[in-house]
Amino acid sequence: MKKLIVLALIMAVMVLVAALAQAQSPANDLKPTFISPTPGLYVNGWPAFTVSYPKEWVEMSPPPGAVLRAGAPRPDSYPSPSFIILVWPSPRPLEEWAKEFMPIWVVTMTDIKILSDKPSQLKDGTPAREVETEYLYKVDPTGRSVKNGPKKNGFLLVTKKDVTWVGILLGGDEGTLREDVKRIAYSLTFQPDREKPVQVPPDVRAFLDMYCADAVSHDVKAIMAHYSDRFLYSGAGKAYTERLFWDDPTCPIRRGVISYEATVTVFEPHGDKAYMDGFFLSKEKGDASALKSPMSFQQIINEHGQWKWFGNQK
Numbered sequence: 001m002k003k004l005i006v007l008a009l010i011m012a013v014m015v016l017v018a019a020l021a022q023a024q025s026p027a028n029d030l031k032p033t034f035i036s037p038t039p040g041l042y043v044n045g046w047p048a049f050t051v052s053y054p055k056e057w058v059e060m061s062p063p064p065g066a067v068l069r070a071g072a073p074r075p076d077s078y079p080s081p082s083f084i085i086l087v088w089p090s091p092r093p094l095e096e097w098a099k100e101f102m103p104i105w106v107v108t109m110t111d112i113k114i115l116s117d118k119p120s121q122l123k124d125g126t127p128a129r130e131v132e133t134e135y136l137y138k139v140d141p142t143g144r145s146v147k148n149g150p151k152k153n154g155f156l157l158v159t160k161k162d163v164t165w166v167g168i169l170l171g172g173d174e175g176t177l178r179e180d181v182k183r184i185a186y187s188l189t190f191q192p193d194r195e196k197p198v199q200v201p202p203d204v205r206a207f208l209d210m211y212c213a214d215a216v217s218h219d220v221k222a223i224m225a226h227y228s229d230r231f232l233y234s235g236a237g238k239a240y241t242e243r244l245f246w247d248d249p250t251c252p253i254r255r256g257v258i259s260y261e262a263t264v265t266v267f268e269p270h271g272d273k274a275y276m277d278g279f280f281l282s283k284e285k286g287d288a289s290a291l292k293s294p295m296s297f298q299q300i301i302n303e304h305g306q307w308k309w310f311g312n313q314k
Contacts, residue, residue, distance in 0.1 A: 030194065033068070034298055034312065035268055035275050042068045042085060045266045045277025046294055047161045048194035051085060051168065052187040064236040067312075081172035081181050089163050089293035094119075094129045097158050100165065109135040111151075120157070122188055128159040157185035162292045164279075197278075200267050204274065207300070207307035208262040212280070215260040220245045226308055228301050233311040259283045262295070272302045273310060 032045040040055035044067060053070055058079055062069040071082025090100060105112055113134040120130040133154040158167040168185040172178075200208075207226070214222040224242050231238045264278040276299070279292040301310040 030191070031268075032266060032275070032277065035266075042070075044085075044087065045275075045298070046195060046279050047087075047164055047166065048191040048265070049166065050187070050189050050191065051184065053083070053184045057082075062234050064234045064240070066234060081170060081178075083168055083170040083184055086165070086167040086169070087294055087296070088165055090165055091163050091291075094127065094158060094160055097129050097131065097156070100158075101156065101167075105135070108138055110138050111136045122159060122190070123186065124190065126159055126161075126190060128157055131156040131158075155182055155185065157188070159188070161190065164292065164294050195265050197263050197265060198267050200264050200276070201269075204264075204267070204276070204300070204307055208264070212260040212262055215280075216257055218257075228303060228308040228310050230301075231297075231309055231311045232313040233297060257282045257284055259290075264295075274300050274307075276300055 030043050030050070033041075033043045034045070036043075037059075040053055040057070042051045042053070044050070051068075054072070056073065057070045058073050060069045060071065060079065060082075062084060065088055066084040066086050068085040069082065071079025073079055092099060102112075111134075115132040115134055117129070117131050120128045122128055133156070135152055135154060136150075137152060153172055155170040156167060158165060160166070166188065168188060170181055170185060172181065211223070211226045214226065220242065223245060224238065227238050227241065229238060231241065233241070259282065261281045262278065263281060264276055266275065266277040268275045276295065278295045280295060281290050281292055283290050297309045298312045299310040300307045302308075
């Protein structure tokens with residue numbers, strides 16, 4: 001009888017340990033939202049981070065440059081409050097956040113007032129910037145023209161990893177945003193243990209190496225040959241991306257890279273397509289330091305035996 005009791009206790013402990021192990025699975029088991037969406041949790045590929053939000057909130061098509069847009073569902077109305085997550089490279093310091101955002105805001109907003117602007121930090125101590133705003137829409141999030149609309153309140157939390165900016169923009173109806181909504185921004189958690197390099201098939205590695213070689217040559221025509229004609233990133237096509245290479249002064253290729261290398265941290269093949277994320281390591285003229293910037297485009301597609309960038313379309 002004693003042996004049976006001891007055996008039962010051992011089995012109970014084993015079940016408990018297994019349950020705890022499952023509940024406390026390491027962060028590197030998480031798959032990016034693009035591969036495996038989880039209600040209420042956004043998982044980015046690189047840089048590796050998560051953002052939590054209410055499970056009942058609905059996802060919407062993100063604008064160019066954003067990786068997620070979600071908001072509280074409302075009948076017969078645009079979701080509000082809502083937020084977007086943006087990931088982009090820029091060498092500017094956090095204190096110069098306005099130079100990054102104002103050119104974008106003035107396109108759709110007017111009467112913009114900065115109510116507060118102060119340094120902050122994430123839960124792990126990563127430096128951040130917190131900004132509260134008030135504004136009127138010229139064009140609402142659906143693209144419709146707005147006249148004499150109500151004042152809106154916005155909240156921005158922005159941080160950096162190397163030269164990669166991560167920004168969370170929250171917006172709501174008239175009045176101060178609730179603290180529980182602001183906590184969405186502060187749920188941002190970097191997970192460097194999900195950023196270890198992974199091996200990719202030889203033909204994919206050859207594609208990346210050739211893309212990087214053409215980037216160093218600064219030959220835009222050669223660079224764009226690595227993009228599918230069906231390429232789409234948050235609704236922006238191949239022609240839009242080509243204009244960025246010509247016109248965007250923050251683009252590493254425009255700034256005169258002398259070396260460009262690709263490191264893959266996530267790779268999942270799906271037929272003639274593959275999800276891929278990671279970073280480019282670049283060096284520029286007159287700067288001995290190497291900078292990491294996100295791969296961003298998320299998918300590649302095999303067209304007639306050649307891999308090409310395909311974007312974040314589903």
